[in-house]
Amino acid sequence: MTIKPLIILPDPLLREISRPVETVDAALLKLADDMLETMYDAPGIGLAAVQIGVPRRLLVIDVAREDEPKSPQVFINPQIVKSSDERSVYEEGCLSIPDYYAEVERPATVTVKHIGRDGKEHLIEADGLLATCLQHEIDHLNGVLFIDYISRLKREMVIRKFTKASKGKAV
Ligand code: K1U
Numbered sequence: 001m002t003i004k005p006l007i008i009l010p011d012p013l014l015r016e017i018s019r020p021v022e023t024v025d026a027a028l029l030k031l032a033d034d035m036l037e038t039m040y041d042a043p044g045i046g047l048a049a050v051q052i053g054v055p056r057r058l059l060v061i062d063v064a065r066e067d068e069p070k071s072p073q074v075f076i077n078p079q080i081v082k083s084s085d086e087r088s089v090y091e092e093g094c095l096s097i098p099d100y101y102a103e104v105e106r107p108a109t110v111t112v113k114h115i116g117r118d119g120k121e122h123l124i125e126a127d128g129l130l131a132t133c134l135q136h137e138i139d140h141l142n143g144v145l146f147i148d149y150i151s152r153l154k155r156e157m158v159i160r161k162f163t164k165a166s167k168g169k170a171v
Pocket residue numbers: 043044045046047048090091092093094095096132133136137140
């Protein structure tokens with residue numbers, strides 16, 4: 001397994017719509033394993049393939065607490081098929097926007113259809129942190145970032161800060 005470099009704001013790749021995965025083969029499963037390794041190293045609780053520069057509809061998640069055994073999950077071509085009216089608020093972060101956190105309100109429960117690493121279709125009903133994380137990661141597949149849910153003023157400040165930092169590094 002390989003730890004891959006993370007794509008950071010304002011990289012335009014983060015605004016691309018990821019293409020569906022066509023075949024679940026050894027190469028795709030190796031990509032999922034590299035994503036898990038990268039996510040654990042960061043550390044994070046989720047990662048979309050586009051965050052390591054691969055705009056495919058693939059994401060990995062592990063919301064197990066530190067005192068629990070690892071529980072890696074792979075979601076291929078995930079789709080939200082049902083969302084609750086009930087909402088929940090969570091302070092989110094993003095590995096592509098390091099050290100910035102903001103409260104985001106989302107549906108508290110989602111049902112997600114996806115293909116698993118076994119190549120078969122699955123349906124999962126998620127609540128709590130898993131529901132929040134699934135929605136954050138599926139947003140990545142559609143070029144949406146959690147800063148899109150905060151005020152325009154705050155979002156522009158964050159983008160300006162990261163744009164400035166990226167120019168500083170480019171020289
Ligand atoms: O997609 C990402 O950028 C990963 C992101 C996922 C996420 C976090 C919070 C709410 C929704 C989705 C992260 O993992 S940020 C890092 C983080 O939250 C974390 C890191 C270490 C321990 C616990 C959490």
